[in-house]
Amino acid sequence: MDKLAIVVPCYNEEEVLHIAADALRDVLDDLIRKQKIAQDSFLLFVNDGSKDRTWELIEEEHAAHPAQIRGVKLAGNVGHQFALTAGLLIAKDRSDVAISIDADLQDDVSVIEEMIDKYHAGNDIVYGVRSNRKKDSFFKRFTAQGFYRFMGIMGVKTIYNHADFRLMSKRALEQFSQYGENNLFLRGIVPLIGYQTDCVYYERKERVAGESKYPLKKMLALAFNGITSFSIKPISLITWLGCVIIVGSVLAAVYALISYFTGNVVQGWTSLILSIWFIGGVQLLAIGMVGQYIGKIYVEVKHRPRYNVEKVLE
Ligand code: UDP
Ligand code: MG
Numbered sequence: 001m002d003k004l005a006i007v008v009p010c011y012n013e014e015e016v017l018h019i020a021a022d023a024l025r026d027v028l029d030d031l032i033r034k035q036k037i038a039q040d041s042f043l044l045f046v047n048d049g050s051k052d053r054t055w056e057l058i059e060e061e062h063a064a065h066p067a068q069i070r071g072v073k074l075a076g077n078v079g080h081q082f083a084l085t086a087g088l089l090i091a092k093d094r095s096d097v098a099i100s101i102d103a104d105l106q107d108d109v110s111v112i113e114e115m116i117d118k119y120h121a122g123n124d125i126v127y128g129v130r131s132n133r134k135k136d137s138f139f140k141r142f143t144a145q146g147f148y149r150f151m152g153i154m155g156v157k158t159i160y161n162h163a164d165f166r167l168m169s170k171r172a173l174e175q176f177s178q179y180g181e182n183n184l185f186l187r188g189i190v191p192l193i194g195y196q197t198d199c200v201y202y203e204r205k206e207r208v209a210g211e212s213k214y215p216l217k218k219m220l221a222l223a224f225n226g227i228t229s230f231s232i233k234p235i236s237l238i239t240w241l242g243c244v245i246i247v248g249s250v251l252a253a254v255y256a257l258i259s260y261f262t263g264n265v266v267q268g269w270t271s272l273i274l275s276i277w278f279i280g281g282v283q284l285l286a287i288g289m290v291g292q293y294i295g296k297i298y299v300e301v302k303h304r305p306r307y308n309v310e311k312v313l314e
Helices: 017-033 054-064 080-092 109-120 138-153 170-176 186-193 216-230 233-261 269-301
Strands: 004-010 042-047 069-073 097-100 125-130 162-169 197-202
Touching (some): 017 042, 017 054, 069 080, 097 109, 162 186
Parallel strands (some): 004 097
């Protein structure tokens, strides 16, 4: 029987902690009763440097249910992505399969069973995907969908409408641990791992209590980080723009020369216009070229694994 760890990152979640612990313990008990996971499966709460009583509450939960509830205390606030990574990597050595879920229970705990079923059916990664965004404000819906589209255009492979509610097997986590990058965007990294994957669909609910720890500023930072850590396309775009402007300078030259020969131009205008267009294009092209090398250096220093061997027959 496989041992499950449910990893829950928590930042200032005192209002929801007990509710989340109870709901998730019920899920564990139910799955244990149905003999889908091992008896010693557990919840792992990661306290991401909370300023409120979150850690005390995790300690209380652990004292009340020492076998089922474990906690990790990070020394300071490092943000959702790093807190989650810490939890997943700690869970990796103590379990066979891990599921990450937010503390606020916005993600539907009732699809966890389906995730486990899909894991038993041979999937190494199971993504929780929102079936719709009816509950979101127009603004959140518009920005979120724009985000996934833009990521696609920029060449970053992500799962549409999937946040960080997902199941990962031990070997998927082993491979994940090879990614040493500090600009961490989990939703971009996980699809790079490979293996057989599947999705489960659910409706995302309102927060059970408390308020969002992801204000617009953090959301934009996450989106920007997602693009710049996974794509050097913006640099290529600059290079192309340089080329286009150089070609444009030929047209501008034709126009300027015709104007020059048909008379009525101010003295010096022709040479000025020619240089502005041409030099502008050359400058952009040069910046783009420098950028190409910086982009290469960036890709190299990340030291990502180049492949993931699934099987060797010998
Ligand atoms: N979180 C965290 N560190 C942070 C911010 C958030 O660990 O610096 C956790 C938070 O406790 C929650 C999850 O990340 O479990 C998602 O945050 P939230 O629900 O506030 O985001 P939203 O659902 O509003 O996008
Ligand atoms: Mg939330």
